Amino acid sequence: MGKIVGIDLGTTNSLVAYTDPQTGQPKCIQGPYGSTLCPSVVSLDVDGTIVVGEAARRRLLTQPERTIYSVKRLMGRGPADVQTELKLFPFRIDSSSKNVIRVKLGEKVFTPPEISAFILRELKNWAEAHFGETVDRAVITVPAYFNDAQRQATKDAGKIGGLEVLRLVNEPTAAALAYGLHEKQRGKVAVYDLGGGTFDISVLKLISTTEGDIFQVLSTNGDTHLGGDDIDNLLQAFVHELILQHDEIDFSPHGELAQELRKALIDVKHRLSEAESATLRFPLPNGDVFTHEFTRGAFEALIRPVVDRTMGPVKQALADAQLKPTDMDEVVLVGGATRTPLIRRTVQEFFGRKPHIELNPDEVVALGAAVQANILDQGVKTMLLLDVTPLSLGIETYGGAVAKIIPRNSTIPASAQELYTTGVDNQTGIDIHVLQGERELAKDCRSLARFTLRVPPAPAGLPRIEVKFLIDANGILQVGAKDLRTGEQHSIEVQPSYGINDSEIERMLEESIEYAEQDFAERQVIEARTESESILTATAKALANPQSAGLSAEERAKIDASVAALRESVTGSDYKLIRKRIDELNHATEHLAELLMNSAVSTALEGRKLAEV
Amino acid sequence: MAALGSAKDPSPDCFAIFGLPRKLWIEMAALEQKFLKLSWKLHPDNFVSGTETERELSLKRSSELNDAYRTLRDPVGRIEYLLAIEGARKEGEHKQQAPPELLEEVFELNESLDELREARASGGDLAALKTRLESAEKSFQEKLGEVDAQLQAAAREWDAALQSDAATRKRVMAKLNDLLNRRSYIRNLVANVQKELL
Numbered sequence: 001m002g003k004i005v006g007i008d009l010g011t012t013n014s015l016v017a018y019t020d021p022q023t024g025q026p027k028c029i030q031g032p033y034g035s036t037l038c039p040s041v042v043s044l045d046v047d048g049t050i051v052v053g054e055a056a057r058r059r060l061l062t063q064p065e066r067t068i069y070s071v072k073r074l075m076g077r078g079p080a081d082v083q084t085e086l087k088l089f090p091f092r093i094d095s096s097s098k099n100v101i102r103v104k105l106g107e108k109v110f111t112p113p114e115i116s117a118f119i120l121r122e123l124k125n126w127a128e129a130h131f132g133e134t135v136d137r138a139v140i141t142v143p144a145y146f147n148d149a150q151r152q153a154t155k156d157a158g159k160i161g162g163l164e165v166l167r168l169v170n171e172p173t174a175a176a177l178a179y180g181l182h183e184k185q186r187g188k189v190a191v192y193d194l195g196g197g198t199f200d201i202s203v204l205k206l207i208s209t210t211e212g213d214i215f216q217v218l219s220t221n222g223d224t225h226l227g228g229d230d231i232d233n234l235l236q237a238f239v240h241e242l243i244l245q246h247d248e249i250d251f252s253p254h255g256e257l258a259q260e261l262r263k264a265l266i267d268v269k270h271r272l273s274e275a276e277s278a279t280l281r282f283p284l285p286n287g288d289v290f291t292h293e294f295t296r297g298a299f300e301a302l303i304r305p306v307v308d309r310t311m312g313p314v315k316q317a318l319a320d321a322q323l324k325p326t327d328m329d330e331v332v333l334v335g336g337a338t339r340t341p342l343i344r345r346t347v348q349e350f351f352g353r354k355p356h357i358e359l360n361p362d363e364v365v366a367l368g369a370a371v372q373a374n375i376l377d378q379g380v381k382t383m384l385l386l387d388v389t390p391l392s393l394g395i396e397t398y399g400g401a402v403a404k405i406i407p408r409n410s411t412i413p414a415s416a417q418e419l420y421t422t423g424v425d426n427q428t429g430i431d432i433h434v435l436q437g438e439r440e441l442a443k444d445c446r447s448l449a450r451f452t453l454r455v456p457p458a459p460a461g462l463p464r465i466e467v468k469f470l471i472d473a474n475g476i477l478q479v480g481a482k483d484l485r486t487g488e489q490h491s492i493e494v495q496p497s498y499g500i501n502d503s504e505i506e507r508m509l510e511e512s513i514e515y516a517e518q519d520f521a522e523r524q525v526i527e528a529r530t531e532s533e534s535i536l537t538a539t540a541k542a543l544a545n546p547q548s549a550g551l552s553a554e555e556r557a558k559i560d561a562s563v564a565a566l567r568e569s570v571t572g573s574d575y576k577l578i579r580k581r582i583d584e585l586n587h588a589t590e591h592l593a594e595l596l597m598n599s600a601v602s603t604a605l606e607g608r609k610l611a612e613v
Numbered sequence: 614m615a616a617l618g619s620a621k622d623p624s625p626d627c628f629a630i631f632g633l634p635r636k637l638w639i640e641m642a643a644l645e646q647k648f649l650k651l652s653w654k655l656h657p658d659n660f661v662s663g664t665e666t667e668r669e670l671s672l673k674r675s676s677e678l679n680d681a682y683r684t685l686r687d688p689v690g691r692i693e694y695l696l697a698i699e700g701a702r703k704e705g706e707h708k709q710q711a712p713p714e715l716l717e718e719v720f721e722l723n724e725s726l727d728e729l730r731e732a733r734a735s736g737g738d739l740a741a742l743k744t745r746l747e748s749a750e751k752s753f754q755e756k757l758g759e760v761d762a763q764l765q766a767a768a769r770e771w772d773a774a775l776q777s778d779a780a781t782r783k784r785v786m787a788k789l790n791d792l793l794n795r796r797s798y799i800r801n802l803v804a805n806v807q808k809e810l811l
Contacts, residue, residue, distance in 0.1 A: 166661055211653045376661045384653055410683055413657065413676035470676055473657045 002134035004166065004377045005029075005127050006369025008141050008174075009116060009154065011072040011227060012196030012336070013037040015366035016123040018131075019374035026178065026370035028363050029130045031122075032524045032575055034583075037362060038126070040196075042118045043067035044105040050515045052122035055527055060259050064090060066106040070229060073197050074101050074112040075157075076150030078497075085225070088233050100500055111500060113157040114508050120161030121512065129521065138163045139373040141365050143198040144170035145222030145313075145390045147436050148448045148477050149497065155474065156500055160508045166376045168474040171195070172202035173387055174368025175334040176215055178359060180206055180383075187329030188218075190318075192347050192355070193365075194310060195335040197227040201314045203321040203328075212382040219320035219409045220390050221313035228337035230306045235265045238302060239280065243290055257285065272299050273339045300342045307346050314350065320409050331355040336362050386411050389471050396433035396442040405469060408438065415470040419484075426457040432467065434477065447497040448477060454490065456483075465490075521575065528578035532570050535582055539563060539589055547595045555591055562588040617655065617670040624673075626698050627681035635695060636775060637768035639685060648682045689796070692768060692789055701786040702793070712795050715756070722749050722802065726809055743810065750806045753799055760796045767792055 006026070008015045015036055017028045028036035033054045043056035044066050051059065059067045073085055079097045086093065094102040094109045102109045120138075127135045140163075142154050151168055158165035169177075172191035179189075186206050193200040200222040207214045239261060243249050264282050271278035272294060282290045318325060331347060333355045338344065347355050359367065375383055388409045394402035395418065405416035420430050430453040437445030455463045464484035471477055481490040500508070539559065542548060551559070566581040628635050631647050655675040660667045684694045696702035729742045771785045 167658075207649065209649055209653070211650075214649055214652070216649075376658060379659065379662070381653070381659070384656060384658065386652060386656070407683075411679040413672050414679050414683070415676040416680070470672070472672060473675075 002136035003127065003131050004137040004139070004373045005123075005135055006139045006141075006174075006366055006371070006373040007120065007123055008171070008366035008369055009072065009119065009157070010040055010195055010365075011070050011198060011229065012040055013362065014040050014119050014123060015363060016127050017363070017366040017370035018127065019370050026367040026374075028366055029126050031126045032129075032528070032579065034579065036366075038119065038123060039069070040072065040119055041067060041069045042071070042105070042115050044108055046106070049523075050118050051527075052118050061256055061263070064256055064259055065092065065104075068103060068105060068115060070197055071103070071112050071115045073225060073229075074103065075116065076112075076147065076153035077101060088229075099497060111508070113153050113500060114160055114512065116154070116157035117160035117508070117512050118515070120157055120163060124161065124163060136162070136164060137166050137373075137377075139167045139169055139369045139376065140165055141171045141174045141369045142168050142475075143195070143222060143224050144172050144193075144200040144202050144217075144220040144387075145198070145224050146475070147224075147391055147446050148475070149446070150224065151475050153500075155476065156505055159505055160512050162509070162513070165474075167372060168476075169369055169372050169385070170200070170202065170217070170220065170387055170390075170475075171198075171365045172200045172220070172334060173204070173215065173217055173385060174366075174372065175332060175359075175364045176202070176204050176206075176368070177371045177383070177385065178364045178368035179330075179332055179356060180213060180215060188323065188327055189330045189332060190314075190328045190351065191332045191334060192310070192314070192338065193222075193334040194337040194343065195227050196337070197225065197229045199223045199226040199310050199313065201310070201317045203317050203323065212384065214384045214386060216386045216411075217388045217409075218323075219317045220388055221317040221320070222390070223309065223313060226306065226309055228335070231269065231303045231337065231340070232262060232266055234302055234306065235269065236262055239265060239282075239290075239292065242292060243282075243284070247284055247286065247288060247290065249284055249286065268294055269299075269340075272296055273341060296341070303340070303342065307340075307343055310343075311346070311350070325351045328353065333357050334361050334364050387473070387475070388412060389414060389475055391436045391446075392438055393448075393469060393471065393477070394435045394437070394442075394445065395469075396435060400442045402435055402437075402440060402442050402445055406471060410471075412471050412475060413473055415468055418467050418469070420453060420463075420465045420467060422455055422458070422460050422463050425460045427460065428455055428457060429453065430455060430465070434469065434479070449479070449497055451479070451492055453481060453492070467492075521573075524575040525573045525578070528575040528582070529570055532566055532578055532582055535585055536563065536566065539585065539592075542589070542592050542596055545596060548592060550595045551592060555588070558588045559585070559592065617667060617674055624677055627684045627694060630678055630681040631685065633685075634775065635699075636772045637692060637695065638772055639691070641686070644682070644685060648678070651678050688768075689764070689793070692764065693793060695771075696786055696790055696793070699782075699786060701783075702790050712798065715799075718749075718752070719802065722746075722753075722806070725749060726806070729809055746806055746810060750803060750810070753803050753806070757796065757799050757803060760792060760799060764789070764792045764796065 003018070006017045015028050015038065017026050019026050030036050031038055031053060038053040039057040041053065041056040041060060043051040043059040043063060045051055056067055060069060068091065070089055073089065074082060074091065078099050079093060079101055082101065085091065092104040094104050096102055096109065100111050102111055103115065124135050138158060140154060140158055142151055154168060155165050172193045175193060176189055176191050186208060189204045189206060191202045191204065200220065202220040203218045205216045205218055207216060261282060264280060268278045268280050277293055277295045279291060279293045284290050328351050331351045331353055333344065333347065338361050344355065372385065389406065389412050390408060392404045392408045393406040394404045397403045405418060406414050422430065431450065432453055433442065433450045434448045435442055435445035436448050439445050453465055453467065455465060466482045466484055468480045469477065479492045481492055483490065562585040566585050569578045569581045631644060633639065655671055655678055657668065657671045657675060660671040684690050693702060725742060725745050729739065729746060732739055732742055767785060767789050771789065774781050774785050
């Protein structure tokens with residue numbers, strides 16, 4: 001058996017972590033670019049290979065029609081569900097999409113689980129490069145508020161990516177696990193988790209028993225389509241409007257320029273977490289540079305609607321746990337978006353207590369997944385997670401109403417039995433429609449599955465079929481039926497409303513292996529070489545420019561040495577060394593890059609690398 | 614794994630899972646302790662690398678444990694469940710006839726609700742109607758409190774009659790059943806009014 005890892009499959013970034021057998025502490029694994037964050041971006045190269053992560057993120061600007069980000073927003077959803085999403089995100093949905101969405105990347109078509117599987121496979125590669133061993137099993141985290149279809153889609157992605165998914169763990173619960181291990185916290189804990197595209201709030205009770213620590217989730221709530229992305233969308237819409245008014249440039253919201261602007265705005269957003277004001281300088285196609293100064297106050301007024309939208313679920317989760325904000329012993333912030341000062345302040349005011357931010361909010365979920373992976377792998381009986389189902393499970397009854405059979409916030413695994421009989425003589429089938437959600441009418445809830453219960457012919461009312469609905473520890477529904485007269489077990493083929501069937505998964509797994517055939521290390525070397533070529537060319541071009549006379553002799557010598565070192569490293573196949581040399585050359589040419597730009601543009605391009613100029 | 618028992622074992626009732634007699638008064642702290650202890654033993658996390666039989670059994674036993682804890686923690690759900698396993702209440706039974714002594718008030722309430730809907734449709738004055746409905750809601754809330762108190766008394770009666778003859782037990786069960794129906798009726802009324810007042 002291979003190694004086991006914990007994976008945070010995020011909207012914006014994904015991470016992979018493991019538990020260090022020596023220290024017992026979880027650790028995130030670095031990728032080839034030296035970061036633990038793998039951008040959740042996938043690109044199909046013109047030569048048919050799949051590019052994932054940082055390399056794919058760069059292609060968002062150069063090949064947007066072959067590149068996709070935020071695919072998590074499409075997981076487990078049908079074409080009709082994502083109409084709002086389509087206005088805000090550059091998803092190219094294929095017209096062949098029926099229940100399952102199919103996305104176009106260049107000339108090919110993929111389902112969201114397949115795209116997520118590419119990300120998982122990339123992380124698996126990172127981990128295998130780190131261990132020098134096979135990785136074949138994983139714990140993957142999902143937003144606590146994910147429904148059955150979204151969970152199933154994530155599990156499918158794991159299978160397609162070549163991983164046995166031992167457990168899906170809810171993201172806020174994973175974060176609590178990481179904090180619990182780190183801080184030895186006890187009592188009632190609220191976890192506020194605002195990620196790139198999803199929001200969760202979970203209320204937990206941490207209990208010490210003689211056997212070990214129990215993390216019992218009391219309630220959870222959230223919004224699977226609310227996150228840092230929405231803040232970016234607000235900023236982008238605001239600036240689009242300003243540019244339209246001042247410069248009369250109306251650019252298509254999903255084009256290359258829009259991606260450039262989005263990138264620049266995310267940078268402004270990050271700077272505003274530290275500084276009281278930040279200036280956007282954005283070069284326009286007409287040669288002008290659009291400038292706008294954001295004060296933190298104006299920024300906060302703009303994004304307040306997003307922050308306010310999180311508070312409804314927070315209040316509901318507390319009400320469901322029958323607790324008040326002041327009953328919480330600890331509050332934990334998770335997700336990159338919680339670096340925003342307005343969010344920290346809002347949470348602190350609501351709970352009347354300073355939230356924990358000691359662990360890196362980007363990494364904490366992956367760390368928790370690694371802790372759970374270790375528990376499942378080693379059978380470490382020092383900790384136990386008791387999680388809940390976020391949404392009520394119901395079945396459709398007469399007149400399109402829904403009868404709730406497993407209420408939300410029930411500890412999982414949870415089950416319910418329903419007894420069915422026939423209404424007409426010799427009736428051979430009973431139709432059952434399973435739903436998830438809190439609304440009273442079936443049409444307002446999420447359809448999970450429809451199936452027909454087969455009944456042997458008999459007088460009306462005589463058959464007695466007991467159907468068992470079971471939500472497993474992953475939050476995924478299983479259905480079984482038993483004929484009470486004969487004691488016979490029926491297996492039920494449940495065709496999920498928004499899922500992929502097993503044979504399709506098999507096919508996707510095979511295809512995914514084909515895409516992945518190129519060896520990971522080999523691909524890294526090729527990518528690193530390509531990148532070094534472009535920076536070497538850019539450096540040579542820059543040195544030929546008269547402006548380069550402004551360099552000191554020392555600076556010039558440093559650049560020459562770095563160029564030589566990079567050239568030398570490219571002859572070998574150590575991609576980590578090549579990357580290191582690239583970074584060194586980038587560093588050595590910082591002043592050169594500045595010299596090259598005229599004063600107006602230079603400020604706009606502050607902090608850029610030479611190859612990007 | 615001895616902790617899981619065998620697949621052939623019949624599913625125990627919620628009280629039996631916790632080793633409790635079929636009494637309606639339950640000490641919650643002790644119930645929680647027992648729940649946590651059993652969770653350690655039965656949870657699927659323990660059997661990830663076990664055999665398929667073990668995994669299935671663990672799923673079955675731990676879901677039964679969680680279902681039982683959910684049922685017993687809820688004082689009303691507990692009574693409904695007890696009556697169901699004692700055969701005194703059919704699953705899903707909710708008698709929808711108004712209790713006779715409430716008929717007049719229910720009639721008035723429904724009239725007010727109709728008026729409110731009409732006024733809303735025709736843009737009429739809502740304030741007065743709302744006040745009337747709010748006071749009706751309050752009155753029914755009080756009645757709900759009374760029923761809950763009566764249910765508690767009847768539950769104590771059941772616990773005391775646990776060792777009594779079948780006739781006595783049957784009488785207490787009938788009483789509990791009536792009270793549950795009454796409670797469910799009033800609760801629906803209150804929910805309807807609250808929905809209109811939103």
